[in-house]
Amino acid sequence: MAGQLEGRVALVTGASRGIGYQLAKLLAAEGAHVVATARTVGGLEDLDDEIKAAGGSATLVPLDLADMAGIDRLGGAIHERWGKLDVLVANAGSLGVLAPIGHIEAKTFEKTMMLNVTATWRLIRAVDPLLRASEAGRAVFLSSGAAHSCKAFWSLYAATKAAGEAMVRSWANETANLPLRVNSVNPGATRTAMRAMAMPGEDPDTLPKATDVAAAILPLTLPSVTQTGGLFDVRKNCFLAYRDPE
Ligand code: NDP
Numbered sequence: 001m002a003g004q005l006e007g008r009v010a011l012v013t014g015a016s017r018g019i020g021y022q023l024a025k026l027l028a029a030e031g032a033h034v035v036a037t038a039r040t041v042g043g044l045e046d047l048d049d050e051i052k053a054a055g056g057s058a059t060l061v062p063l064d065l066a067d068m069a070g071i072d073r074l075g076g077a078i079h080e081r082w083g084k085l086d087v088l089v090a091n092a093g094s095l096g097v098l099a100p101i102g103h104i105e106a107k108t109f110e111k112t113m114m115l116n117v118t119a120t121w122r123l124i125r126a127v128d129p130l131l132r133a134s135e136a137g138r139a140v141f142l143s144s145g146a147a148h149s150c151k152a153f154w155s156l157y158a159a160t161k162a163a164g165e166a167m168v169r170s171w172a173n174e175t176a177n178l179p180l181r182v183n184s185v186n187p188g189a190t191r192t193a194m195r196a197m198a199m200p201g202e203d204p205d206t207l208p209k210a211t212d213v214a215a216a217i218l219p220l221t222l223p224s225v226t227q228t229g230g231l232f233d234v235r236k237n238c239f240l241a242y243r244d245p246e
Pocket of ligand 1: 038040065066142192195
């Protein structure tokens with residue numbers, strides 16, 4: 001049976017492990033050619049092996065998203081090879097540090113903002129024309145419940161995810177009259193390296209696996225999506241309402 005993304009091209013950032021890795025595998029299993037990017041070549045190669053063993057195809061792009069010109073070049077390379085992009089999964093992210101706001105080092109603040117916000121913007125800018133060129137462009141930004149819960153010590157990470165969501169909502173409003181659909185997703189606590197870093201005392205076996213979370217996110221990448229500018233909550237398995245300003 002043909003996959004739901006046969007003949008489509010999907011770009012996944014942070015594809016070397018965790019949620020991005022699993023989502024990349026699922027996209028390939030649906031027939032998409034996956035452009036997988038991250039810094040860790042070993043993780044990307046493992047992904048490539050798994051995708052190929054299952055009969056799929058991928059292009060690996062080792063890239064540090066701190067390299068803004070590299071992001072632009074990636075957009076250019078996708079344009080040259082395919083002339084369009086059907087799916088963007090903006091998944092790469094960093095926790096930065098959990099600390100009282102007055103204790104966050106400037107370097108950590110800037111690095112985390114750069115990856116979670118600036119690189120996400122740069123990526124969107126690089127591929128926006130390519131997604132518009134697709135007959136059913138879909139973009140998904142991995143946000144976090146932290147953007148809304150704003151718990152003590154999570155200020156840096158929370159601010160980056162809130163910024164990302166705001167950017168994505170504006171982008172959705174800019175493109176609402178196009179076939180393009182762009183949404184944020186809150187995966188909820190997931191059994192990955194990032195979660196282990198945030199909650200070292202937690203038993204990972206109590207958390208949903210990245211494979212299951214990725215499976216819940218996959219539908220947001222499919223041509224059947226109608227919603228744009230929304231926030232999908234994996235745990236609740238539905239879109240949450242954003243409140244309009246009063
Ligand atoms: P992981 O830490 O397991 O994976 C993060 C991915 O981002 C890795 O593939 C990593 O690749 C990539 N990445 C990190 N820094 C860079 C960089 N400078 N350049 C390029 N790639 C980079 O995270 P998760 O899978 O847990 O998280 C995925 C997304 O989901 C993130 O945006 C996270 O904020 C969000 N999220 C996760 C939750 C959880 O409980 N796990 C909860 C809520 C949200 P490499 O190091 O090889 O470059």
